[in-house]
Amino acid sequence: MTVYLVGAGPGDPALLTVRGAELLRRAEVVVYDRLSARELLDLAPAGALRLDVGKQPGGGPSTPQEEINALLVEHGLAGRTVVRLKGGDPYVFARGAEEAAALAAAGVDYEVVPGITSAVAVPAAAGIPVTLRYSSTSLTVVTGHEDPTKDHTDVDWEALARLRGTLVILMGVAHLPEITRRLLAGGLPPDTPAAAVRWGTRPDQETVRATLGTLHEHRLRAPATIVVGEVARQRLDWFERRPLFGRRVVVTRTRAQAGVLSARLRELGAAVEEVPVIRVEDPVDGGAALARAVAAVGSYDWVVLTSPNGAARFCAGLRDGRDLAGVRLAAIGPGTAQVLAEHHLVADLVPERYVAEGLLEAFADPPGTGGRVLLARAAVARDVLPEGLRSRGWGVDVVPAYRTVPVELDEADVRRIAASDVVTFTSSSTVEHLVAAVGPDAVPPVVACIGPVTAATARELGLAVTVEAPVHTVDGLVDALVGHLAPEPS
Ligand code: SAH
Numbered sequence: 402m403t404v405y406l407v408g409a410g411p412g413d414p415a416l417l418t419v420r421g422a423e424l425l426r427r428a429e430v431v432v433y434d435r436l437s438a439r440e441l442l443d444l445a446p447a448g449a450l451r452l453d454v455g456k457q458p459g460g461g462p463s464t465p466q467e468e469i470n471a472l473l474v475e476h477g478l479a480g481r482t483v484v485r486l487k488g489g490d491p492y493v494f495a496r497g498a499e500e501a502a503a504l505a506a507a508g509v510d511y512e513v514v515p516g517i518t519s520a521v522a523v524p525a526a527a528g529i530p531v532t533l534r535y536s537s538t539s540l541t542v543v544t545g546h547e548d549p550t551k552d553h554t555d556v557d558w559e560a561l562a563r564l565r566g567t568l569v570i571l572m573g574v575a576h577l578p579e580i581t582r583r584l585l586a587g588g589l590p591p592d593t594p595a596a597a598v599r600w601g602t603r604p605d606q607e608t609v610r611a612t613l614g615t616l617h618e619h620r621l622r623a624p625a626t627i628v629v630g631e632v633a634r635q636r637l638d639w640f641e642r643r644p645l646f647g648r649r650v651v652v653t654r655t656r657a658q659a660g661v662l663s664a665r666l667r668e669l670g671a672a673v674e675e676v677p678v679i680r681v682e683d684p685v686d687g688g689a690a691l692a693r694a695v696a697a698v699g700s701y702d703w704v705v706l707t708s709p710n711g712a713a714r715f716c717a718g719l720r721d722g723r724d725l726a727g728v729r730l731a732a733i734g735p736g737t738a739q740v741l742a743e744h745h746l747v748a749d750l751v752p753e754r755y756v757a758e759g760l761l762e763a764f765a766d767p768p769g770t771g772g773r774v775l776l777a778r779a780a781v782a783r784d785v786l787p788e789g790l791r792s793r794g795w796g797v798d799v800v801p802a803y804r805t806v807p808v809e810l811d812e813a814d815v816r817r818i819a820a821s822d823v824v825t826f827t828s829s830s831t832v833e834h835l836v837a838a839v840g841p842d843a844v845p846p847v848v849a850c851i852g853p854v855t856a857a858t859a860r861e862l863g864l865a866v867t868v869e870a871p872v873h874t875v876d877g878l879v880d881a882l883v884g885h886l887a888p889e890p891s
Pocket residue numbers: 410411412436487488489490491492493494495517518519520523570571572573598599600601602603623624625626627
């Protein structure tokens with residue numbers, strides 16, 4: 402088959418090309434190293450072989466280039482679809498050319514998929530455009546990896562100094578003092594603006610702004626992109642100004658439901674740690690009671706759904722939407738109503754307050770002849786609704802639509818939680834299982850809950866609740882968190 406040399410982009414996994422994503426989705430082998438985002442590996446099929454040829458964290462040995470070439474040739478000759486993921490662009494200081502040449506020599510088909518290079522994307526994320534009309538008329542991308550003190554060097558730093566354009570130096574941290582000396586010797590003024598950006602486009606991006614004369618005095622660490630030139634004076638720093646930039650936020654809800662919350666948090670700049678502490682499973686009866694109730698759904702006046710999971714399972718059991726003719730639907734909040742909407746069902750009732758008490762308040766009394774309510778929900782839930790409805794004269798059938806079970810956390814999960822600034826809870830069960838797993842003292846300092854019920858559970862379990870969302874939706878939770886961590890100046 403073909404070996405694809407795919408640019409993984411500068412760090413943010415969302416900056417992969419469409420072609421790159423398409424190829425990853427059907428890769429049989431993925432060969433990667435530390436500069437490509439780990440999240441990209443999740444795009445590959447579950448059964449794909451994932452081979453790490455990069456440096457281990459902490460500076461362990463990386464696989465020699467000849468071995469990487471041999472690996473690509475071997476899997477290519479074996480007829481597999483191979484994606485060689487390379488940070489940024491595969492040909493920008495990345496030895497993609499050597500890999501392509503090795504494949505060509507071995508008669509293996511290959512294709513090169515360009516990537517967004519860190520040379521332009523990283524400065525942009527740090528607020529620095531790489532060219533600027535009138536003041537920066539050239540852009541030179543140069544490697545700082547060569548030892549500038551050795552007798553022969555291919556980089557003519559003095560000539561670059563005379564260009565007066567933008568210099569983007571990759572792999573330059575280790576040799577920066579010597580590079581600086583030679584740029585100064587070439588006549589570049591010491592007060593020329595300069596910046597170093599570590600882990601650009603990622604949530605842990607760090608920017609140091611200085612001048613050519615002083616940048617090397619800062620404690621810089623690889624991998625960093627260094628920019629020297631007038632452009633480095635620019636501060637178009639939209640990226641680091643996002644309200645949750647620099648915050649590490651744990652998302653505890655199920656893997657299937659985490660997406661929307663995680664995406665919103667990331668857009669606002671947060672580093673998101675998805676640690677699902679619960680999983681949704683069939684109720685103990687395997688869903689038999691729900692199936693029976695759904696089969697007789699026409700005999701109810703109302704179906705009440707108190708969570709997106711309950712709504713999803715109820716809808717999945719419906720044979721035909723027409724079975725609901727004459728039956729009204731109540732959803733506890735917009736998230737639950739949204740699930741109904743996805744099945745072309747409109748909720749007749751969504752209360753103003755998205756809690757059981759709010760739903761109860763909004764619910765009408767039964768007609769004189771009495772009425773029946775089907776409540777499809779989690780196996781374990783509060784009694785507020787069924788008891789309240791019954792006391793109002795409704796006949797209520799409560800059926801378990803699903804149950805939440807704890808997910809076993811491993812050591813890495815516990816470490817990720819401990820290293821975070823914020824934890825988000827979207828249900829009581831997420832609080833219970835997280836606290837059971839790590840104990841109340843290992844929970845991150847900022848505790849954000851979707852509403853009063855979840856917050857009450859958190860308090861009962863010994864947590865200090867920092868944020869309780871006044872609007873009990875994912876958006877409401879995120880807004881409340883932003884309001885707390887990054888209030889708009891009044
Ligand atoms: N092919 C890559 C560059 C590989 S050389 C590309 O096109 O981006 C590796 C160097 O790139 C690093 O030492 C660093 O200087 C730079 N680099 C890569 N990713 C980076 C990131 N997220 N932030 C800052 N610099 C990065």
